[in-house]
Amino acid sequence: xxHRAWLLIxxxxxxxxxxxxxxxxxxxxxxxxxxxxxxxxxxxxxKMLATDTDGTLHLRLYANRFPEVPESIRLDELGMQGATADxxxxxxxxxxxxxxxxxxxxLLSSEVTDDERAPVDQWRQSxxxx
Numbered sequence: 001x002x003h004r005a006w007l008l009i010x011x012x013x014x015x016x017x018x019x020x021x022x023x024x025x026x027x028x029x030x031x032x033x034x035x036x037x038x039x040x041x042x043x044x045x046x047k048m049l050a051t052d053t054d055g056t057l058h059l060r061l062y063a064n065r066f067p068e069v070p071e072s073i074r075l076d077e078l079g080m081q082g083a084t085a086d087x088x089x090x091x092x093x094x095x096x097x098x099x100x101x102x103x104x105x106x107l108l109s110s111e112v113t114d115d116e117r118a119p120v121d122q123w124r125q126s127x128x129x130x
Contacts, residue, residue, distance in 0.1 A: 023055030023096045031110045033078070035069040036102035043069050045078060046092075046104075049112050050120050055096040058120040063088040073107050091119035093128070 032048045043066040050058040062078045063086045080088030 022053055025051045025055060025057065025096050028057070028096070028099075028104075029106060029109060031112045033073065033075070033107045033110060034104040035066070035073075035107055036099070036104050038065075038102070042067060045073065045107070047078075047110070047112075047116070049091070049116055051096075057094050057096055057099050058123070059092045059094060059099070060116060061089040061092050069105050070107065075108075075110055090116075091123060093123060 028048055028051065030048055030050060034046050034048065035043050036046055038044050045062040045064050045066075047060040047062070048057065049060055052058075063081055064078055065086055080090070
């Protein structure tokens with residue numbers, strides 16, 4: 001009888017998962033080019049490649065760095081090899097909460113190419129997110 005009382009008390013919390021479900025990513029755009037504030041204070045450029053239902057984002061980090069969020073940017077200006085020591089990264093998986101902490105600002109929209117999507121597919125096939 002005591003176990004039933006605890007189940008009645010804790011049941012709604014257990015069913016709700018105590019967190020209210022997966023994080024919302026509906027305001028983020030697949031193919032979106034975002035300016036993000038890095039911990040050092042400068043601004044990096046990331047492209048949203050994909051999202052997972054658990055709130056994991058798949059991003060491409062370009063080598064470009066800026067002191068402030070650029071007013072505009074063109075896709076042909078973005079590179080994976082910078083003029084300085086900065087390099088780009090083809091695939092970064094990141095929880096949406098961490099991405100939001102970098103204060104993302106959508107600069108423009110683009111398509112995600114098969115070449116850009118390939119590292120995400122490899123990551124998923126490897127079971128890295130499991």
